[in-house]
Amino acid sequence: MYAIRNKVQLIGNLGQLPEIRTTETGKKVARFSIATNDTYRSANGERITQTSWHNVIAWGKLAEISEKYLTKGREVAVSGKLVHRNYTDKNGVKRYVTEVVLNELLMLGGGKGQNENPDWQEEEQVEPEAEG
Amino acid sequence: MYAIRNKVQLIGNLGQLPEIRTTETGKKVARFSIATNDTYRSANGERITQTSWHNVIAWGKLAEISEKYLTKGREVAVSGKLVHRNYTDKNGVKRYVTEVVLNELLMLGGGKGQNENPDWQEEEQVEPEAEG
Amino acid sequence: MYAIRNKVQLIGNLGQLPEIRTTETGKKVARFSIATNDTYRSANGERITQTSWHNVIAWGKLAEISEKYLTKGREVAVSGKLVHRNYTDKNGVKRYVTEVVLNELLMLGGGKGQNENPDWQEEEQVEPEAEG
Amino acid sequence: MYAIRNKVQLIGNLGQLPEIRTTETGKKVARFSIATNDTYRSANGERITQTSWHNVIAWGKLAEISEKYLTKGREVAVSGKLVHRNYTDKNGVKRYVTEVVLNELLMLGGGKGQNENPDWQEEEQVEPEAEG
DNA sequence: TTTT
């Protein structure tokens, strides 16, 4: 997918530690949820906060980073694409799931691990060349 | 919601004409779905296209614009926020729905209506002032 | 401008306190710069960090929020539009300036002011209505 | 750069054909500009359109795609990062340049080339694996 | 220099 066609960005906090699995071929998969908070005033002036929980899935290197650095409550910025799946559960009921498949993960708020080993922050990028 | 915390952007095509309703207070609501296409090569070199269908809801003025200008197949760029709702259907089954609540709508590919009355393209914006 | 046509998003830190001015009509204007850091490995394996400084301008309510809450070093997420201006300076030299005109500002990393008075976090939004 | 920290997105039209160069190491570089149009009403009700011209640079494969498919007037969606450079011109005057370095390019409005050879639309992506 |  050209990411520009289908892009989600969330800035919020992790609800729990990521759940880590491994595919049969040895690829890591991380799942976690992110809360985004919406604060507004109701018609009668009361302040209301609504929290949305978003399911996020990370594959491969991003799953490994998630496993190493993400903790409950951690503030993150993520971007990815929006995917919808359906499956039939063990009771034969058809289920619909919407997930954000990560392609970027940024830890916010300083400290707490990612700075001890900043390797994952580096892009797969070489030094820019001069034009000929 | 600070839109920067929860933002979805899609560029794709409408599957059908929008469905239009009106709230009890007279506010318009438009619902439609947008297809985003994902083309990649499988492990054995075959070209595969996967289509994702995203449910979109527009309120108020954006619903009116949707009603006037959106047609089946139309290419659009939209941005909005990702919301998750659940409800119990007429058979008592709990249903989960994920929708993109629009806050921006841009028609792509030229012509076909929106240019006949470009009013809706104008921002609620006044002439910039000089600094004192 | 339909924001979807011209959108910049930055996550980084303030270089200095915002500079605040007021227009002749009493509207506040805030200017500040945000550093975004780019870390990569050079061809010979050395880790290199490049910092980009982006000029940001905020008008009206966003300028007031910037004045109240933004401090040197503060981590923020902003979005806005990219504008290019030119002017002739006091020495008669033509100058080109590129700025990000804010339309969203989010303070990251917790604490330090914005939570003491969260009013500015609220959207101009009323309670959602049910569909008729 | 983690793209999530510094991201620009533009939807607009090319002013001219891209200019193509090649680095000493044989890498292609494409430069072009994109117009984004801003329509609003002035204080006295007059409709005003302001055009912003953004300098865009594409490297490597994106430069090759730009060379092959982009034409004057073409409607595109791009995303990239915002960079600021300065250099001294042949008259010894220091110049500042702001550019958008592309990492995504999507041609809008159908037809006109990119469909004759859709290879470039495919992601470097393999078939998703099932979880173990 | 574009486009609607």
Added chain:
DNA sequence: TTTT
């Protein structure tokens, strides 16, 4: 259910 779309589009290329």
